[in-house]
């Protein structure tokens with residue numbers, strides 16, 4: 001079996017020039033290191049929607065996803081990716097386009113979001129634009145019909161903007177319930193992603209795709225471990241535990257908790 005059993009999906013947020021305020025954002029200079037790491041180590045990038053044809057993806061495929069569509073992604077992620085002929089998928093909360101991520105607990109210019117013109121430019125240069133709902137509210141806090149509204153209206157707006165179909169979704173805050181899955185299907189999404197870490201299974205539930213979270217301190221060494229272990233926590237104690245479990249497993253010893 002390959003060391004990299006399946007495509008792996010990473011979740012990014014902001015990519016500011018300055019030190020990030022949010023632990024979910026990655027400074028632009030570190031994102032450039034991620035790009036160099038992918039290039040040097042033979043990783044291919046694909047769009048999130050390419051998972052629909054998962055078997056056609058080469059070994060060592062990484063799918064880069066950006067939630068919320070921060071303005072600093074334009075210079076900090078989109079242009080560097082384009083320069084390196086790489087692709088990524090952006091999940092946009094349509095009510096907040098050209099505005100600010102007002103659901104965050106702090107105010108900062110780092111919360112500013114992409115404009116319609118920028119999103120269209122990215123779409124025209126082969127990036128995928130997916131939905132992150134209209135309002136960025138937690139879907140489980142809404143009734144089924146309100147969830148369907150969020151998913152249909154954001155999809156329609158992005159389809160009008162890009163003049164092409166939008167079939168990918170990311171649940172805000174990674175939160176979903178049974179109604180969310182019904183709403184996603186009803187609204188016509190083929191694929192949706194959560195924030196649960198881990199490998200994709202051979203036949204993953206297309207509305208519950210796992211992603212690995214990238215945090216502000218994730219340099220290329222931590223990135224390398226995340227790609228190897230498909231986990232958010234790749235601290236050395238956890239990694240060592242992984243190896244010792246494998247050794248015990250090979251020796252046929254039962255691991256005690």
Ligand SMILES: [Zn+2]
Nearest residue numbers: 067068172173
């Ligand atoms: Zn979000």
